[in-house]
Amino acid sequence: MTGRLRAFLRLYAVQGAWNYERMLGVGMGYAAEPLLEDLRRIDPVRHTEAVVRSAQFFNSHPYLAGLALGASVRAEYDGAPGPQVSRLRTALCSPLGALGDQLFWAGLLPAMVGLALAAIALGAGPWMVVAFLLAFNLVRAWTAGWALRTGLRTGMMVGTAIGSSLIPRAATVAGAAAGFSVGLAAPLVAVWLAGALGRAELLGAAGVAAAGVVASRLAGPRYAAPKFALLAFGVTLLFRWVTR
């Protein structure tokens, strides 16, 4: 297995040691290890310094971490000064975090989940779950591979490569797709779940949903869906106990 393939596979565990101190740092060091092996033979002192830098603080979206990993490893082989490599990693944290969050967490994931929910509500059945997993992971694997290749190819110029890539435009499109598919799924899922209980239950669920949305608007960041759900369960049980 080549060092590049091992690094690609290790990127799947880049958040394995996620913590509030170095965040993805240790995971990045773990993924960098196979890529830095040749540097040990070329320049052992530089290799030790590179290993230390590779596990320092780093944070980004995990699926795009390969860009920073590849770029910093390439910079180490190119002989860039150590502080410059550290600055490159630091500079990539915010853009890779923001782009990845927009593209995957706020875009592609809710878009694909919304479509899967809508399809299930329309009768697609459990196989839709398999289709969702396959589709999402194909995109994710392709992105991770592209990110590592691009980072290794461009080194210190990785910022330009990111700016001219499809990623920023894809993030905008994915956000719109997420809005559409979640909107599409909401009424279909409501009818599929509550409609099967009966017309009165459908109306009741719609009432609870409306109360929940109003509560989330009024409470702002203090609102948490699980806590609202537990409160609603408690009120329901109390109501039934009183009215029985």
Place this chain on the structure above:
Amino acid sequence: MPDAPALALLLAWGTLVGLDLVSVPQAMIARPLVAGTVAGWIAGDTEAGLRVGLLLELLALDVLPVGASRYPDYGPATVGAAAFAAAVGGWESSLGIAAAIGVLVALVGDWSLFRLRHRIARDIQAHAAALASGDSGAIRALQWRSIARDAGRSVALTALALALGAAATRWLSLDMVTARMLSMVAIGCGLAAMVGGAIRSAGRGARVRWLAIGAVSGLALVLLR
């Protein structure tokens, strides 16, 4: 409740699902829709697992797992909730109780993840000298220990969810009206989380227009069917 081999499989599945949320491989098997459907299939009722998974998925759509934010761990919770629904049968009356089990355990999962992250930070501090000297072995050991700790956390969380499900099957006796009412409330809470989360994410830009277009299209499909 499921027999011993099925319980062992559910425990293994819950562990994989718990690891998937953050540690490895983040392949989205931790999404309640996936975790619940597979758990239902293992427990012998895929339909019940799918419905429980779908409902908890609506709740999970409320929060985006961005940056260092805290979020409930719905994966192992869904495994226990789906196993309960599959064991009881009749999803119409078990959905609400399954959702309550799922939500409770997901909140415990949030807390456990928070503790785990602090534990890993302490481990890193304890090995700061090795990291500062460029010891690759120390990096590898930290990585594997952290993943092993998350696996332990996931096993415990899945076991808690399965135990709560078993306890509810054994001791919780609700009349049909109350059980169905809880299911109705759970569905309403799920829809509120989904729609509320979508409105928050949409902001005021083009995305909110797409959300509205989607909702109108969904309503049209409902009326046409």
